[in-house]
Amino acid sequence: MQASEAEWTDIEKTIARTAFDQAYKREVEALLKQVQEETSTLTELGELWRLHDFLSAKRHQVEGKYDYEYSALPFVFAGLVKEGWLHLSELEGLSQDKLAKISSLARM
Amino acid sequence: MQASEAEWTDIEKTIARTAFDQAYKREVEALLKQVQEETSTLTELGELWRLHDFLSAKRHQVEGKYDYEYSALPFVFAGLVKEGWLHLSELEGLSQDKLAKISSLARM
Numbered sequence: 001m002q003a004s005e006a007e008w009t010d011i012e013k014t015i016a017r018t019a020f021d022q023a024y025k026r027e028v029e030a031l032l033k034q035v036q037e038e039t040s041t042l043t044e045l046g047e048l049w050r051l052h053d054f055l056s057a058k059r060h061q062v063e064g065k066y067d068y069e070y071s072a073l074p075f076v077f078a079g080l081v082k083e084g085w086l087h088l089s090e091l092e093g094l095s096q097d098k099l100a101k102i103s104s105l106a107r108m
Numbered sequence: 109m110q111a112s113e114a115e116w117t118d119i120e121k122t123i124a125r126t127a128f129d130q131a132y133k134r135e136v137e138a139l140l141k142q143v144q145e146e147t148s149t150l151t152e153l154g155e156l157w158r159l160h161d162f163l164s165a166k167r168h169q170v171e172g173k174y175d176y177e178y179s180a181l182p183f184v185f186a187g188l189v190k191e192g193w194l195h196l197s198e199l200e201g202l203s204q205d206k207l208a209k210i211s212s213l214a215r216m
Contacts, residue, residue: 062153
């Protein structure tokens with residue numbers, strides 16, 4: 001068990017997991033929708049390669065972002081709040097220091 | 109002017125350019141259609157990344173294939189015939205030795 005995992009109560013873990021999964025679901029759904037919309041109007045190969053470039057960047061970004069390690073979670077949540085995939089209110093129930101840290105990081 | 113360009117008459121050049129462009133158009137249209145079809149049924153991120161892998165391979169393949177250099181054209185045409193993007197009959201008018209070479213390469 002990581003040292004930092006001990007700093008999360010069982011209730012906090014449940015809140016964190018739910019919020020994490022919800023943000024992931026939202027971002028994936030939005031991404032799939034965006035790709036479907038952009039693909040539906042493709043008429044040239046150059047557009048397809050631009051989509052390919054976009055997916056290359058997105059894959060790198062998404063795979064790096066959803067890292068469920070307790071020590072990393074405040075940073076992950078701050079990023080998700082900043083990008084609009086999660087609202088701070090969905091993290092209510094976490095300790096005040098965690099919420100303050102996430103809120104502060106999200107404003108950076 | 110490349111040495112091998114001299115081996116192509118003006119009529120042959122016109123036939124070659126038309127066939128080349130036609131094959132390219134067919135392959136691009138088929139690729140765009142395939143991507144649109146596969147994208148329309150996307151429901152998971154893993155499927156999107158598989159599409160990304162497919163596009164990475166396809167981009168490499170297509171960009172390497174359509175090389176309009178006269179010295180390379182017989183090989184290009186043979187590949188396009190083999191893959192079904194071009195029919196040998198669309199190259200009629202090229203010299204017999206060129207057609208024989210393309211036909212032979214396409215059967216390899």
